[in-house]
Amino acid sequence: MNPYHNVKAQWLAYGVFFALLALVPMLVSDSFLLNQFATYGVFGMLALSISLCWGFGGILNLGQGIPFGLGAYGMAMTMQMQTQDASNPMPPFMLNNSLDHLPLLWEPFRQTALGIVLALAVPTLFCAIFGGLMFRARVSGPFFAIMTLAMLSAWYTLILDIQPYTNGANGITPPSPLKLGDYAVDPYSPVAYWSVLALLLVATVGAKLMTLSRFGLVVQAVRGDAERVRFLGYNVAGYETTVYTIAGFIAAVAGCCWVVLTQYVSPAQFDTTFSLSMVIWAGIGGRLSLIGAIIGAFLIQGAQSYLGDTFLNTWLLVLGAFFILVVRFLPKGLAGLLESILGRFSTSSKSNGNDVAAHRLYPQPGE
Amino acid sequence: MSFLEIKHLCKSFDTVPVINDFSIEIVEQTLCCLVGPNGAGKTTTMDLITGRQKPTSGQITFCDDDITGLDEHQIARLGIGRKFQVPAVFRDLSVRQNLEVAFSRSTNPLKNIFRFREPGFSQRLDQIATQTGLTERLGVEAGILSHGETQWLEIGMVLMQDPRLLLLDEPVAGMTEAEIEKTVSIFKELKKTNTLVVVEHDMAFVREIADVVTVMHMGSLLAQGPIRDIEADPRVREVYLGDEEG
Numbered sequence: 001m002n003p004y005h006n007v008k009a010q011w012l013a014y015g016v017f018f019a020l021l022a023l024v025p026m027l028v029s030d031s032f033l034l035n036q037f038a039t040y041g042v043f044g045m046l047a048l049s050i051s052l053c054w055g056f057g058g059i060l061n062l063g064q065g066i067p068f069g070l071g072a073y074g075m076a077m078t079m080q081m082q083t084q085d086a087s088n089p090m091p092p093f094m095l096n097n098s099l100d101h102l103p104l105l106w107e108p109f110r111q112t113a114l115g116i117v118l119a120l121a122v123p124t125l126f127c128a129i130f131g132g133l134m135f136r137a138r139v140s141g142p143f144f145a146i147m148t149l150a151m152l153s154a155w156y157t158l159i160l161d162i163q164p165y166t167n168g169a170n171g172i173t174p175p176s177p178l179k180l181g182d183y184a185v186d187p188y189s190p191v192a193y194w195s196v197l198a199l200l201l202v203a204t205v206g207a208k209l210m211t212l213s214r215f216g217l218v219v220q221a222v223r224g225d226a227e228r229v230r231f232l233g234y235n236v237a238g239y240e241t242t243v244y245t246i247a248g249f250i251a252a253v254a255g256c257c258w259v260v261l262t263q264y265v266s267p268a269q270f271d272t273t274f275s276l277s278m279v280i281w282a283g284i285g286g287r288l289s290l291i292g293a294i295i296g297a298f299l300i301q302g303a304q305s306y307l308g309d310t311f312l313n314t315w316l317l318v319l320g321a322f323f324i325l326v327v328r329f330l331p332k333g334l335a336g337l338l339e340s341i342l343g344r345f346s347t348s349s350k351s352n353g354n355d356v357a358a359h360r361l362y363p364q365p366g367e
Numbered sequence: 368m369s370f371l372e373i374k375h376l377c378k379s380f381d382t383v384p385v386i387n388d389f390s391i392e393i394v395e396q397t398l399c400c401l402v403g404p405n406g407a408g409k410t411t412t413m414d415l416i417t418g419r420q421k422p423t424s425g426q427i428t429f430c431d432d433d434i435t436g437l438d439e440h441q442i443a444r445l446g447i448g449r450k451f452q453v454p455a456v457f458r459d460l461s462v463r464q465n466l467e468v469a470f471s472r473s474t475n476p477l478k479n480i481f482r483f484r485e486p487g488f489s490q491r492l493d494q495i496a497t498q499t500g501l502t503e504r505l506g507v508e509a510g511i512l513s514h515g516e517t518q519w520l521e522i523g524m525v526l527m528q529d530p531r532l533l534l535l536d537e538p539v540a541g542m543t544e545a546e547i548e549k550t551v552s553i554f555k556e557l558k559k560t561n562t563l564v565v566v567e568h569d570m571a572f573v574r575e576i577a578d579v580v581t582v583m584h585m586g587s588l589l590a591q592g593p594i595r596d597i598e599a600d601p602r603v604r605e606v607y608l609g610d611e612e613g
Contacts, residue, residue, distance in 0.1 A: 191477060214467075215479035217460075221468040224457035232528060233443035233471040242476040 002343040007212065014208070017291060018201050025190035035188045036305065038261050040298050041196040045203055045254035047281040047297035048290055052207050053247035054279065055287030056216060058223030059240060060141070064147030065275035066155055067123035067248035068264075073159070073166070074119025076265040077109040079174035089171075094236075097164035105165055112180070120252050127248030128241060131292025135237040135244070140226065149272065156270035171266025178260045187261045196257050200294070203250050207290050210246070219243050273316075280319065284326045286335025296333065368394040370562060371416070371430065371532055378415055379584075385411050386422070387586040393532070398554065398563045400573045403583035404607050409566045410452060412583070413534050418442040419447045429532070431453035444474065448530030452477060452537050452566075454517040458510030462501055462520055465509050466492055469524035491527065498553060499523040501534075515546040522553065533563045539572050551575050 003009045021339045046068060080091050090102050109115040130151065134144055147291075159166050166172070178185045183190055210216050219239055221229050226236050259265050265329050268274065277300070285296020300319065308315045330337050371393040371591040378386040387426045394401055401409050414420040416427055418439040427435045435444050443449075457465050470488050473479060496502040504512065509520060518538060525533055538554075539547045547569070554576050557563060567573050573580060573594065580597045582589040584606050590597055597603055 042553045090429070100602070210480055212483065213480050214473070214482045214485065216478055217464060217468055218476070220460060220464075220481065221457045224459055225455055228455040229468070230439035231419075231443050231449045232469050232524070233440050234474050235440045235476075242480075330613075 002339065002346050004339040004342045009311065010208075012155075014204065014291060018197070018204075021197055022194065025193050031188035034190065035192050035261060038187070038193040038196045040301055041193070041200045042254045042261065043260045043281065043297040044200050044294040044300050045250055045257070046278045048200070048203055048207055048295040049247040049250040049254070049292035050278050050282040051285075051290050052210070052250070053244055054282060055289070055293065056211055056223065056241065057219050057243040057247075060145040060167050060279070061148050061244065062145050062272070062275055062279060063152035064247070064251050064278050065152055065270050065272075066148075067127055067251040068255040068258070069155065069159070069267075069269035070123035070126065071119050071252030072259045072269050073172070073212075073255075073263040074109070074115065074122060074252075074255040075178075075259040076172040076174055077106060077221055078112055078115030078119060079176075079178050079263070080172055080260065081106065081109045081115065082112060082179055083175050091167075092171070093167040093172075094164060099164050101167055116256065119256050120249065123252035123255070124249045127245040131241040131244040131248075132237070135240040136238070140240075149275075151268060152272060152275055156267050156272075159267045159270060166267075169267060172270075173262060174259070174263050176203065177263065185260055187263065192261060196261070199253060199257060202252065204290055204294070207246075207250070211290070212283065215239070215242070260283060277319075280323050282333075283323060284333055286333030288332055289335035292333055292335025292338075295335075299334075370430060371564075373412075373416070373426075374426045376412070376415060376427065377423045378411060379423050385586050386415065386425075388426075389583070389587055390552065391588060391591070393562060393564060394579075395562050396558070396560075397578040398558045398565065398576055399581055400577040401564060401566045401581050401583060402568070402570075402573060402607065403589070406585075407429060407583040408586040410536055411584055411586075413449065413536055413564075413566065416442075416534060417447060418476075440474070443471075443528065443530075446529075446531035448528045448533050449523035450518075450521045450525050450533070450535045450538060452540070454514075456509045456517055456520050456524065458508070460509060461505065462507055462509055462512070463492070463505040465520060466505075466523055466527050469527035471528055476570060483546045485533060491529075495523045495526050498556065500549065515542050518542065518546075519550070519553075522550075526557075531562065533561055535559070535563060535565045537557045537566055537568065539567065539569055549570060572589045 007080070024037055025034055028037065046064060050061065050064055053059050053064075053278065060239040063321060084091065094102070108118055134147055139147060151196065160168055176184070177187055211220075218229065218234055222236055222239055230236050255269070258269075278297075281297035281300050283296070285294065286292030304315060304319070307318075311318055326333060369392055372389045373389060376386050376389045377384065389408070389412065402411065403409055411420065415422050418434070418437050418441070419472060423434050425435070426433060429445060429447065432445060434445060436531060450463070457468065460468070467485070467488065470485055470491060472485060492505075499522055501516065501519060501523060504516065512520060522535070522538060525535070539550050542550065551572065554563065554565075558576070558578075565576070577594050579591065581591045581596050582597060582603050589606065590600050590603050
């Protein structure tokens, strides 16, 4: 049996992976670098959500920036309102846009708890409604991908256009870190890093359990043949909406973390290239592997940070070429490469003809 | 109480009528074979019963429930299972997982997130795997099964649903003689406890298993009765059996 498919070995790999990541603050003394690593954790969550939606559910989602951005705006509004008080009730940019009172849209964000709840609930609800409408009408495959892309552009334009409420292209820059009660979350501290890592861990374990549940099995069946699943008595739209919404919720959490770490949000979070790069992370790391997708995000964003300066404007070209190579030669991404290496290793040591692992090595029709 | 009853069913694609005032009643615990020349509307009838297509007019009742126009999953939950003409299995899942998906007692997505084992599954799996001869192949990916095995897997999946009515579209298409023989024995076993409607072109197979044969032609009922009467019927010989039987 290929150890890659052994669930116990997978959990062990998860344990080692997260234990190593937890050690990072001991080794990194530069707080700016630590903050950067924490943002990689945010990208990891986004890649995880894509892997869940696209890899397991077969729903190619090019608009994951929507729940991410909405979550980020919600959190930014909450943090902005924390710095306002009775004598100074409105964020400065609103005054510049000649508003004379705080808009209704901003009112709930004066309470931190309600603000955070909204930052998570609004994007999740949006995904549930948008996904529900689309999937019930049996919009699927490339058509759904195009709809998400169109929706993403619509949000981008909307956020940009309602400048008095969102500060348009300048975005929102909360002047001080998030305060939870009396505790201020220093975005450059190991605590912030560990918090993001803990959320990533919870999301990964939750997602993994979900793929092992009956829900995960049905979702994978829907990926294979949605039509067939219907005739087995499952409401396919319900399953698609649920997996799309859960992925959206994870992206919303990532959006909140992003603003806590960077104290900044702008329409760039709704940019199509950002949402597309999430798909590229998952594609390169291996969309069928949750942890593969996370590692894909780390690798690509890490490379962008360090090589991006060297290549400057040609970076996107390099990334695109790399993506084409992966799609052509490693359709299951880097995780797929590991899978076939481990498979070769285990079949050469112990050959068993009636084993899934053994068969995985042979080219399969339809792949 | 009637089991499955189709009354004055009509279906047109644009203006082309495919099913034309088709009425039929299926009696419980019989095996009915649906035969007819290509384009007679056999598969469309199955689509209409299972909700894949909505009828233009007419009514379908199942155990006195009106199922006309319901969605596929609702009809499946009422106890109608279906095997497709082109075998439809989940190729990238293992045979075991295929059968697990088909064991669809709980269908709520939110509840299924917290459900890892289905009570009664392993017993049923043993039973169905033995019945369809797939016990040795449970760990294999469904995509690498032979054509005959794929057909049996899909039959197994339908059985997993434990349906009251099984609709099987060309279950022996592309099978070798030996495989057909095995399928015949599976069906003879099934006949004892289930109601089956089988669309099939292979007259030898039909002769072997059918209690009742229904002949369709141009979207309407041409003849219905035991196989001996059907083969003697001059109208049936003319439109369908003519060439084959000389």
